[in-house]
Amino acid sequence: MSIIAVIPARKASTRFPNKALALILGQPMILRVCEALKNCKFLDQIIVATDDEEIYQVVEKAGYQAQMTSLEHQSGTDRIWEVISKMQTPPDCVINVQGDEPLIMPQHIDSLVQLYQKYKSLKPFWGTLSQSFESLEDFESFDSVKVVKDRQGKALYFSRYPIPMSRQKIMEFPSKKAYKHVGVYAYSFEALQDFQKTAPGFLEKSESLEQLRALEMGVPIYVHQIQDQLHGVDRVEDIVKVESILNKRADTHSVK
DSSP states (O other), X not given: OOEEEEXXXXXXXXXXXXXXXXXXXXXXXXXXXXXXXXXXXXXXXXXXXXXXXXXXXXXXXXXXXEEEOOTTOXXXXXXXXXXXXXXXXXXXXXXXXXXXXXXXXHHHHHHHHHHHHHHTTSSSOEEEEEEOOSOHHHHHOTTSOEEEEOTTSBEEEEESSOSSOOSSSOOOSSOSXXXXXXXXXXXXXXXXXXXXXXXXXXXXHHHTOTHHHHHHTTOOEEEEEOSSOOOOOOSTTHHHHHHHHHHHHHHHHHHO
């Protein structure tokens, strides 16, 4: 069984241009993600898929593998598919780790791989991660994607809006029914192939969330809950938050 992680990283970003190379405690963000994946138990290969020569050079110079991809891609999954579709022998499982998740840790990816190993016979397979919300502000933010799950841990819906909504009163916080989605995925090769053959549907276009295409296709998405608080980088001001969390982690480890 082969498992490959691909990190899509583009230069253009409406809210934060060239954020993949933004320094976090002195290290480019994309290299922090690569470093975390390097220490995963189950990965056979790690590839950064980028449309930018500077990102490519930074990654390669640091000793990681990068591959140039088209400027025309609309999503990270499109960029990943370009990389995977060129392989002579496709992997069994593809891990999609966004280049703007600098707080990701090896155990998070390992847990996602274990989720794949548990459900891989139920093809096509999709898996992803979730965490609890940090605050009411976090829950209400459109930057935070919410996911609600069924009793077996499969996603019922993802939204940028607070869900579920109560007709009687504003939902109590913290919610025990809604979780914060972490944009990291595991797909079986067949699932990724089917996804690329299917045009975006109404839900995906409405919410600008490509995982809704999988749900519209009738593909179950298994969601694993992590205990750590991750914080993706969408805007420049997010770096301060991320650096604060990293410093707290360092202090915790030094105490131990």
